[in-house]
Amino acid sequence: MNAPTSPSPENALLITVSGPDHPGITSELMAILHAHGGAVDDVEQVVVRGHLVLSLVIEIGDPNTLRKELLLLAYDRNLQITFETVKATPTERALGAVVTVIAQSISAEALGSIASNIARCGGNIDRIVRLARYPVVAYELVVLGVPIDQLRAALGALAGPLGVDIALQRDGLGLRAQRLVVLDVDSTLIQNEVIDLLAAEANCEPEVAALTERAMAGELDFEQSLRARVKLLTGLHESALAAAAANVRLTPGARTFIRTLKQMGFKVALVSGGFSYFTELLKEELGLDHAYANELEVLNGVLTGRLVGPVVDRERKAALLREIATLEGIDRDQTVAVGDGANDLDML
Incomplete structure (x- = not known):
């Protein structure tokens, strides 16, 4: 290995260390640099499958004695080390x-x-x-x-x-700031479509499927389709909600995803075109911060086939995202929406 030229004020020394990672490598390297009066201008380190790659840019008057000690450290630690003279002026790095x-x-x-x-x-x-x-x-x-x-x-x-x-x-x-993540539910957080689970309980699956097809063909808008499908549930006992909820299946990775977000300090909300009975259960199970969905009207223990309050359509989803962000004091630029359909477009 050829010795590098002595860095001038316009130059610095790039040192790259690679090999099996062990505790103490970085501290030993820094101790040697300190002993020789080296000033660290830049440093990057990554470990991939137990393999260390560490690069430093330092300013030092005479690198030759330093080089010998670092080569000895590399030999003792079964590492590879290279030296290269680079410009001392840091590379300008615009945000990307x-x-x-x-x-x-x-x-x-x-x-x-x-x-x-x-x-x-x-x-x-x-x-x-x-x-x-x-x-x-x-x-x-x-x-x-x-x-x-x-x-x-x-x-x-x-x-x-x-x-x-x-x-x-x-x-x-x-x-790195606090963020808000807003999730759709059906076919996003969960693998199911809740209306289909309820249709199975009410023995009206073909009728619900036909209305869904008409909506996808553009013959019905979301609200028309939703109200028509809910009407088919008229007379269903409220115990069917729990029976349908027992068949809800989380999307693979959803639980880990949400747990990770919460550990990072993120706020997580559900905004669903489905039904509040199910989103409230998911909110409690997963420890979420907010949940909004359509409310099924229940009288005397049975579904009336009607909804209570405004429908959570695409415009309402976008409005709810803004409301939650304001409530939590989170800037709109710090919000993320996750969805899978046309009803999610306005909040995405």
Whole structure:
């Protein structure tokens, strides 16, 4: 290994250490740098599957004696170490965009396609970090050099074909602030459609399915379809609600997802076009902060086939997101909405 040239005031020394990770490596390295009067200008460290990669930029007058001690440390610790002279002036780093990729599994093809599209629109990946491994895989990519709107256009169409979810956010301190996450329920937080579970209890599944098809064909809007389907439940005993709730199945990973959000200090709310009986149960079970949905009218222990209060449609969902954010004192830019249908579009 050739000795680097002595850094001038315009230059600094980039030291890269890699190899098996062990407790004490960083502290020993810093002790040697301190003993030789090295000033740390920058440092990055990551451990992947027990393999350490640590890079430092330091300013030091004569690196030769330092180099010998660091080589000895590397030998004793079974590490590799390299030295390179770099410019002392820090690289200017403008805030970029954070791209989060989530799926059951993420292939090299998927990551490659995302990286290619980032490069094609002039972006550069500054950093990649794995956020989760189970029950879903998630990676965070910090991208520089391209406006977030352009990046969103470049990546938006990839999610479906690649079988992944892609979310984009602006980088900055705001990412570390308190956040609000608002979730749809049917076919999002849970695997079921609650109206179908109730239809099974009321023995009117074909009729409910026909109304759903008409709504999807554009013959009925959401409110018309919902009220027509609820009317089919007329006379159903309220005990059927508990029977239907027993068949509710959380989406795989949902419990872990919410527990993680709560541990991070996030507020989590449900805003559903379904029914409040079920969202209240989920709120209690999962320890959520808010839950809003349509209320089924019950008189004398049976469903009347009517709703109480305004329908939670797409406009109401967006309004509820704003109301919850205001109540919690969270800026709109710090809110995230998760949904799967047209009824969720306004809050997304």
